[in-house]
Amino acid sequence: MPFAKPSLFVLFVLFFTLHLQAQDDDLLSSLGEEETTTFTNASFKTNRVINLHSLENTAPGVMDFKVSHRFGFVDQGLYDLFGLDNASMRLGFEFGLTDRLAAGFGRASYQKTYDGFVKYKIFRQKTGHQSFPLTVAYVATMAVKTIKLDETQHPQLFSSRLNYTHQLIIGRKFSDALSFQVTPILVHRNMVPVQAIDNDLIYVALAGRVKLTKWISVNAEYIPLVAGAIDPQYKNSLSLGFDIETGGHVFQLHFTNSTSMSDHSIFSETVGDWGKGQVHFGFNISRVFTLWNKKG
């Protein structure tokens, strides 16, 4: 048997390595492959980057109460204390319903707007046994402007006060410090002032955050118009700010050229020009309340 010797040798080696393996330090290897999957969380400190919906949802069973202010343009100077004399505000109540589904409503003083949204996570970033690199979420928003319209110019139809957006958030937490998302957005306005202006507009929002410390991050978002005709007075929304987390609160302090805090008008009715100092100082305060506990 010409193969007898080599195969014997191989067997010896095999035998000893197997034996050693069984005796080695790592007892846990005898439990076999681990099969755990963990969802990536805390990509952003709260469910907004600044004005824009972030890829995070309010956790199930939690209500997020938001108080947001945008002061006047800082270019007003000392007379208005750099805008602090004037403020536009929004109150929001947002609810986490399941691991994937969240919904909320709010009321903003800008054009006396009521808004509501539904947000659903289609895919969630996860690692481990099953992994997926991205979070993909769909947001639908609706807003009703209740400010009095000039009756001589507009028929007073309720439907002409309605505005919608559809947003597809595609984002990833690249590391503990860095998260980034791209959001294609369709804005639909039931009524526009003149025929040359489009009812439907397409935007692509770019947003991200970098954590400076465990409790503080720098956030930025830019929301350029990519398709559709709007009045040239409107600018792309650009915002820059900090998230400061203190236990149950998140304070978001920022500079933005958008006055509104309701989705469609953040995108399509921003008049501030950063180059001319037409930016608002503003803040969002988010306070979470646990309404019901998780199972288990």
Added chain:
Amino acid sequence: MKKFFLFAAFAVLFLAQAQAQRFGTRKATISFQSETPMEKIEATNHTVSAVIDSKTGKFQFAVLIKGFQFRKALMQEHFNENYMESSKYPKASFKGQIISDKEPDFFHSGTYDVQAKGQMTIHGVTKEITVPAQIKISKAGATISAQFDVAVADYGIKIPSLVKNKIAKVVTVNVSGTLPKL
């Protein structure tokens, strides 16, 4: 060819024997409590890996930090993000040797009070500790239970002054589980 089979049989026999001395599970439980007058925090993890070698008395525990479930989602997020830094240090572990006056007999029913001496690794920091534990042998396997205190500062976990009234400096850890024969 006869020798081949002989060796194969030996190999299988030895491996089988080595395996048979072990008791283990992936479903042991670790919970901890932090209690201050301001806030009570509790979390539980039911996916703890644990193996004991009945022959050598060696043991090993490992737990995925992200698997700890809190009642409040925000506490869970802060626990992972700000205190345990679980993406940097995903696991905590405890491995070492069971010490007892009377060596536990893993193949007959009985209850043993023992000491578990070994290296505890939490938040990337390893410390040598000894904790009292109980091992109960039954038909189901080896049922273990232990309670001990962990000082969070020992493992380099920083608590900001803002929340220092809400988080205890020493948390109580409970370990339990039944390890069937592997």
